[in-house]
Amino acid sequence: DTGVSQNPRHKITKRGQNVTFRCDPISEHNRLYWYRQTLGQGPEFLTYFQNEAQLEKSRLLSDRFSAERPKGSFSTLEIQRTEQGDSAMYLCASSPDRASGMKNIQYFGAGTRLSVL
Amino acid sequence: GESVGLHLPTLSVQEGDNSIINCAYSNSASDYFIWYKQESGKGPQFIIDIRSNMDKRQGQRVTVLLNKTVKHLSLQIAATQPGDSAVYFCAESSSGGASKIIFGSGTRLSIRP
Numbered sequence: 001d002t003g004v005s006q007n008p009r010h011k012i013t014k015r016g017q018n019v020t021f022r023c024d025p026i027s028e029h030n031r032l033y034w035y036r037q038t039l040g041q042g043p044e045f046l047t048y049f050q051n052e053a054q055l056e057k058s059r060l061l062s063d064r065f066s067a068e069r070p071k072g073s074f075s076t077l078e079i080q081r082t083e084q085g086d087s088a089m090y091l092c093a094s095s096p097d098r099a100s101g102m103k104n105i106q107y108f109g110a111g112t113r114l115s116v117l
Numbered sequence: 118g119e120s121v122g123l124h125l126p127t128l129s130v131q132e133g134d135n136s137i138i139n140c141a142y143s144n145s146a147s148d149y150f151i152w153y154k155q156e157s158g159k160g161p162q163f164i165i166d167i168r169s170n171m172d173k174r175q176g177q178r179v180t181v182l183l184n185k186t187v188k189h190l191s192l193q194i195a196a197t198q199p200g201d202s203a204v205y206f207c208a209e210s211s212s213g214g215a216s217k218i219i220f221g222s223g224t225r226l227s228i229r230p
Contacts, residue, residue: 076176108160
């Protein structure tokens with residue numbers, strides 16, 4: 001499978017615990033995005049990387065959230081001291097850079113569904 | 118502020134008929150628009166896109182129309198099939214899609230046999 005891969009697919013945790021999600025983008029894509037989606041809503045932008053540089057963060061990304069992409073390949077999204085309001089689907093997307101000459105369409109993974117009890 | 122909204126939250130269409138899903142946007146700086154399809158348990162799947170210097174673009178069984186005057190976007194699906202059942206999101210970007218995409222809340226398309 002050469003698409004965007006996210007792990008785990010589901011995560012159930014207790015309030016106050018820390019969780020970490022992983023995203024493996026399409027191999028030739030150097031841009032990687034994180035979105036959050038709650039039931040019945042469209043995805044909301046959280047942050048994005050170009051290679052290892054985090055270029056933009058949404059106001060939704062509180063100080064309990066941190067995203068990394070240390071080698072410019074896979075990325076992790078960590079949520080510390082989870083709250084029930086963090087329950088959502090966390091989606092990762094990747095796209096090629098404009099400089100590659102390819103269209104910068106964002107391709108999404110299947111997401112990680114987080115349930116905070 | 119920026120917003121992308123849809124006129125109807127649900128749409129029921131007879132199999133074989135054409136479907137039209139509408140979307141309004143408010144950011145006049147948007148220069149790139151995308152339609153995504155999301156099936157249950159899956160991530161959004163790219164369908165078709167259009168840049169602001171165009172008013173129509175066609176794909177396989179799908180057509181996107183852009184009316185910048187009234188800030189309106191539509192997705193037309195020809196000969197709707199059961200496999201088209203999903204939630205459809207319009208989305209916009211003011212950076213040609215190079216950074217964040219702003220999604221609307223979605224329209225659920227259901228197909229009647």
